[in-house]
Amino acid sequence: MSERETNNTGTWNPESGDSQATLRLASQAAVDLHFVDDAVARIGRESRHCIPLLQAIQEHFGYLSDGTLARLAEVSDLTPAQIEGVASFYTQFRRRPCGQHMVRICDGTACHVKGAQAVHEAVERHLNLAHGQETDLARQFTLQKVACLGCCTLAPVVQIDNVTYGHLTPQSVAPMFRDFARLMESRAGEKSAPREQGGSAGEVRIGLGSCCLAKGSGRVRDALDEAVAQLGIDVRVKTVGCVGMCHQTPLLEILPAGQEAALYARVQAEDVAAILRRHFAPKGLLRRGRAAIGQRIERLLTDEAPDVERFSIHHRDEPVRDFLACQHHVATEHCGQIDPLDLKEYIARGGFTALRQAAGQTPQQTIETVKRSGLRGRGGAGFATGEKWQIVRNAAGSEKFLICNGDEGDPGAFMDRMLLESYPYRIIEGMLIAAHAVGASKGYFYIRAEYPLAVERIAAAIARLRGHELWQRLQADGLAREFEIFQGAGAFVCGEETALIASMHGQRGMPRLRPPFPAESGLNGRPTLVNNAETFAMLPWIFRHGPDAFAALGTRPDVASAASGDKVQGSRGTKVFALAGKVARGGLVEVSMGMSVRRIVEEIGGGIAGGRQLKAVQIGGPSGGCVPEWLCDTPVDYEALTAAGAIMGSGGLVVLDDTDCMVEMARYFLEFTQDQSCGRCTFCRVGTRRMLDILERICRGHGKAGDLEELERLGTLVQRGSLCGLGRTAPNPVLSTLRHFRAEYELHLQGKCPAGRCRELVHYRVTDKCIGCTRCAQACPADAIAFRPYEQHEIDQAKCTRCDTCRQVCPSDAIVVE
């Protein structure tokens, strides 16, 4: 360790870092403007190019300086007013210079409930940042809190540049930075040698979704290539998309020719060679020692408890088949089996036959098929997809567009990311079917810039498809369409279709009053179909298996509600969920509609981790609500979830246990939405802020009589007095917890937090179980525990910051929260 630290001093020297930064700044003045000019020439000069231009400029300079923006206004059609307005609206854009490396701390729901706050504080301490300060003095690191990195199963997550670290604790922050420094050193001679050849001896599959990469799949992949070359075995190394078992990544699947397949979980680079030797006979190598190795690998087989993660929390895992048994893969068909970018394989597994089938029908028949399937929008609101298509089809105008909405802003969801990363061709096929049905001439992908891998995969898939002979045939049949990718710049509200379109027009993502709906007047004022990525991913299956097969899955409207005369549609097919939080096995799961929330948590998720009690399941993120444990038999169904106080939403499913405080959860979500509000409507802009004021004071123990009634009154008014879905649903997390957990709120008014989460209402105490090991005293970042070997330790309440570090390091459970 000490050797490494010495080695690092070269890279970490503040002096050198600073002078580099100064040099860079000094040389910028001359270069800057050229880059801006070039970017305008390359990207375009019109209003609609505003966001891509700003993204390019920031990518190049690290931030948006006044000088570069002034130049942009000079050489493009954009006005300073538009540029400033847009640059200040989206989270992605920075107006201040930043350090060499960006440290992004995920504040998604799953990370939040798993202690992101403590990690955040630990990072601040590590970098010696005062509260609110972003960049360290040496200008090495800039700290940024981000809404969600979409790696919920690895929570809490920190990303340094493009390296993701998961399952962090305050103690693992220092090792994380050391690991990153080591990585930076070794980056110098980085190589990339994709290897997908041969395969007489069998196949080795490695998942390369974002979660997998975050857990070191990239390094495992490199080690795999190296080992295959070294051992001289003829296997095909294949990258596959998300397997769904994010809790087990990196995952390696070995399929030796003619033998039973084996799945290895949490593989590390150094284990790879041994695993390969176990299954494949190395050429020209002595086989001795194999037995010795075998024992070491045994524990990596997923059917046993693995223990190889460097920074992982420990929990026992159930067999993989439980995880997969009650799932039904429609959007995620062939999960973990196909290479996301292998077009040949996609076609071999029936890809594009659905498009052919649709093309055999008239557009109207295609729409009828979708209507018959009962498919409803998977973005959250659940509008009938066929109906939406019909409106676009019927809208006047020769030019129509369609947009795949992949602006997944829910800070506890990652379905869209996984689908875009793992099944790009399936989504493209779905979009082509829709284009045929509604008569759209061009398709757009709207993907968050926080999902670089999804953008990369979709771009690669489009390029490969265009290069394939299939494309000529599709063109000849009039089925091919032009595609374009638009990268969202970080605004939750842009998931709302009118805001999404505003941002594509180069404006601030402010929703407008509907009607007119985008289906009538959308992109460039043309009829535009906006569907969620998951909705598109459902389509190929529906056409290949028939709409009735899809409709046979899921729930039907029950007689009672049908009798009420409302147009009740039931919830057909399957739904993809991002399962995360306090569950034993998190991941991406797809289940038939109608399965109970409890079965998802218990059977797929393996119940609550760490032997705690299930308290509630948060569904639908900031627009949703908490389904309490006693209502967990609620089926996954649009209407049933709404009745339980949650919403289907986009499918984030964060499991909460008895250590989670419901008041604090409500506060967390409201903090998110009030920050994400576009700021247009009074009720949403100011109302959510005032609700947050009340929740903050309740969490601090300063709640007053009447606060709960005021929260309900104001929450209802915000719901009723907002223009778009963000405002209308923003109070849901508060209202649903008030409805189901009112007693917990009332205890807070008396100054008690039963879950022990609200820092100002709890204190930490060392009990007589203390063995005097001094670990807590060593770990305490606030020096609140005196170092007293072999004696019972004591916590100085005045100094204690309630960061929970002592409780986590204590080997004898001697520290209690009261």
Add this chain to the structure above:
Amino acid sequence: MATVRIQLDGRTMEVEAGLTILQAAEVAGIAIPSLCYHRGLAPCTSCYVCVVGIAGRNGFVPSCATKVQEGMSVDCSSADVQSARRTALELLLSDHVGDCAGPCELACPAGLDVPAMLRAVQQGQMGQARSIVSHDLAFARTLGAFCPGFCEKACRRGRHDAPLAIRRVHEALSAAPGDAASGGASSARSTAALDCGSSAANGAVAIEHVQGKHVRVGNHVCVGKHVCVMGASAVAVSAAYYLALSGQRVTLLTRGRPLATEILAAHPQAAAQLEGDLAQLTALGIEVDAQPHPAVDVAAIRAACDALLLADDTLPADAQVDEAGGVFQAERAPKYLVHCVGAGRSLARKIDAHLAGATPPLKPFSIHMGHLQEGEMERFLELCPGEARVAHIKDPSRPLAANELPQEAARCLYCDCRDKRDCRLRLYSAQYRASAVHFGSPRRRFEQQADATIVYESGKCIACGLCVQIAARDGRANGPAFIGRGFGVRVQPASGVDMATALGESAGECIDACPTGALAWRKET
């Protein structure tokens, strides 16, 4: 013309298709308040004060942007809708920094418009300043010499160096030689009389001040009704004074006692000033009936006039007070003369309203920014032309020279809102009885930036975006834009540009459109 049938508050009507609900309601004569709607511009749908309910929908819709549809049933006025509007106003107020009325004028029990007086003095318009004093104050001269000066104690400038010497300025104005007192009052009276003349024809009018700049909002009717005021106290005299100013024919029944003697008891040196002030009564045409009248027949007196004010503490306690029947009674006389004047003034307003058949005027709404935070005084001082206090300003033995008055008045920080008479947020807050402190949240910082002509107070901006829209329409590349989002959203010019430059020629239209005092002309126009 295609029409649709809709219901507004239960009334079925046929209106032009394509109208918004707000426009349809206007045609139907139903008032819907709105802050961010501006004729000729696209609806901002921001303030949500214009919300209405639509049968069959749970949510409210902004009436400014929602088009009427066949069969639509709109709820424009129910308690539910009104409460939503009130909450929208209260939310806006919870993030609105400034004082509608200055701390000085709020502190004055008699309601002297101190800021207006000071600004007139600062601009050298002494005549106007005098008429403001004489319009607002009975006993103007006596108060000039002996007022305890609550206004000065409230003066914000006192937190910086020393408060404005408001009383001294007022004293200098009311004691000035020549036409000081009589001229002021008589000119005020002549205006009142003019108003009476016109009101005979059209009923309700506002009292307009001499210079035509000083508009009082309200709908008093000056019909020359006969009001008897029984009493000789300062309250009685003040009430008579204000009633006469608003054009009533006033008879003061003193029952043989000298007028306002309690003033002399408290301030024996006030004889000269008091004499001057009492001379005003004659100038205003108030008839003083000094007959002893040992026995009082309230009913008989009431029958002989249009309204009667009982302001005599020797009257029997069982005198029949009947406000609906035009018999009013003064409360016990307060301690300070300035409070007596204030009491007389509010009684006069009440009687005016009664005579006009109107409800008493609403208490004007005012929001207060309270104590300044660090650095905010500097923001005020930036726009304040005056610097040092006149050295001997507090020395009563030294009269103030003509140039010293404007010098002192220039020290005024202009705490009151430049838009206090037209601000729609203020107007609707009064109408809907919104509370400025309902949410009790910490306020945002006070900011103001200005050039020679306009002032922009971002703390009063409600982020409606009308100015953003106007500047964009006029092609102003550096025009204001929304900056940031969520609760922190602000309307600001692009970086490095001040608001006046950003708005350019569009400034006038933007200031007119601005629903609050966020954008205003720097000088009152």
